[in-house]
Amino acid sequence: MELMPSSGGYEGGIFSGDLPGGRATARLDLRTDGVRIAIAGSAAQERLIRWEDVSVDVGGASGRMVFLRSRLSDEVVFCEAPGFLDDLQRLGHPSLMESFREMTDLRARRRRSTILALGSLFLGCVILLPALYYGLLGAAKLAVKSLPVSVDRSIGQMASQSIPIGQGLPKDHPAQKFVVQVVERLKPYAALQGLDFQVRVVDDPQPNAFALPGGQMVVYTGLLQLARSADQVAGVLAHEMAHATLRHGLMRIGQSMGVIAAVQLLMGDAAGLVALGAQLAQQSVLTSYSRVAEREADLEGARMLHEAGIDPEAMAEFFLLIHQERGDMPKIPTWISTHPGDEDRAESIRRFKASLPPKTYKPMDVDYESIRKKVIGDSSPDSEENSEETKE
């Protein structure tokens, strides 16, 4: 039944300690001397509360419920019918007007505090959310550092099984022997001990190489064809080993999980997101690292080269070579996937080298040209054509 004004007044109710159950529905009639309350049901009766003894406020679940509170007893009359408040105001009784003034003030104060609350909520979102995000990234980094190296190895193993890597060259292939030799020379200078460095040459024309967490690395024949010296290949492998020793793969997984954990915290419950996180972990090992991670790996790789007695300049040279190469073949994905700044990276490696104590470098003791020819000879005709182009 809609609470509608009628000739008899409004549908409403009354709270009063002397009523059965402490309340009753009632018909409310606004008169010049006060509100007349006709209580229905078993306790049928009429009451009058005079305007002098009444204070008015508005609230309730909808925010539109009008309460008339007696100042003399515990009686409270309530009504949500449309027009009830307007009629009250129209009566214009002096003691009611005071209540209305207070209500207007209160409403203005509430509006101000609402605006303040919304404003601070907005500011909070703008400031706190990024802070939370970066805080979590930092926390993920710390958490990853405290993990045992065996975690890197098992994640790498899991990833290598789920990623279609391609056909590896035989173990006795000169190119395969060569990359193993490079890794053996660099290994003693790795910043993180306990990793199981393994490298495979895979027959693929793309000039690419990548590392999985735990130290498994893959070098494509395309990269060996592009490199001009054994030291350049060493530069690439040092960079990849640095990704593994700096645990960039785990950082990425940790960061993705960190964001998921934050979402979980905010949403309360997110079992589905955990499953998503597991999937994300597999994908993230394949996708490229951030630019910051790439630069870290550059400098750590250069440090390893220097310690192992290989000139870091070769790494810088290879960056420039790739840069040049990409100009010719813009669509082919290459080893350096973070596009802008190959020259910058070469430059920062050179600066880093200049900051190191001078040292007499000893190049890799291999006949790289014959290895390279062997790789070109073994490759498919398609990739041979590519290498021909490269030579020109």
Added chain:
Amino acid sequence: MDVQIRNRPSFAHLMVRMNPGDRMVAEAGAMASMDPSVSMHARWNGGFFGAIARRVVGGESLFVNDFIATAPGHIVLTQPVPGDIACVDLQGQSLFLQPGAFLACEPTVRLSVSWAGFASWIGAEGLFRLKVQGVGRVWFGAYGAIFSREVDGHYVVDSGHLVAYDPTLSLHVGASGGIFSTLMGGEGLVSRMRGRGRIYLQSRSLTGLAAWTNSHLYA
């Protein structure tokens, strides 16, 4: 029409004995069994748009069923969760029901959805709430036992335990304590009921059950 709430409180259901011409409105899917002398008609829960609104934002069903007895017969109505069912006899006043609580009502009772506010939503009490008003009985269900309490002034209810409340009460969502207590005390956000009126509470909360279940899923 005679309505009894049976097997209280754990697995309560409504046993409705109807005389010819009696009508009953019930939540879709609530009917567990009935005599063939009672006919059932599904209709939009308060008109097409009203029904969509109730479904999308109120957590209620898109349809309600009208049961009309052509000859004496009975129907059994149940709710999906284990718990008690309560009856309120409306005498022209209205009552707010939390999403999902509505079970059945007499045809003279009107159902409508009203905006509950963002505060209610943040407090996990839903963005909208069902308002029942008019003259007649309304039955609503809960997870666990239902108990009511007369509020006069200020009362605190943990989110998820509120089932129904009088429109004379206002609902504010707030932290259960200080920052530490709110985060670590396991109570999180609570609803603060202010004013005068009756509230109906359930002794268990579904979010509590869901959280408990989740914690055992991957164990």
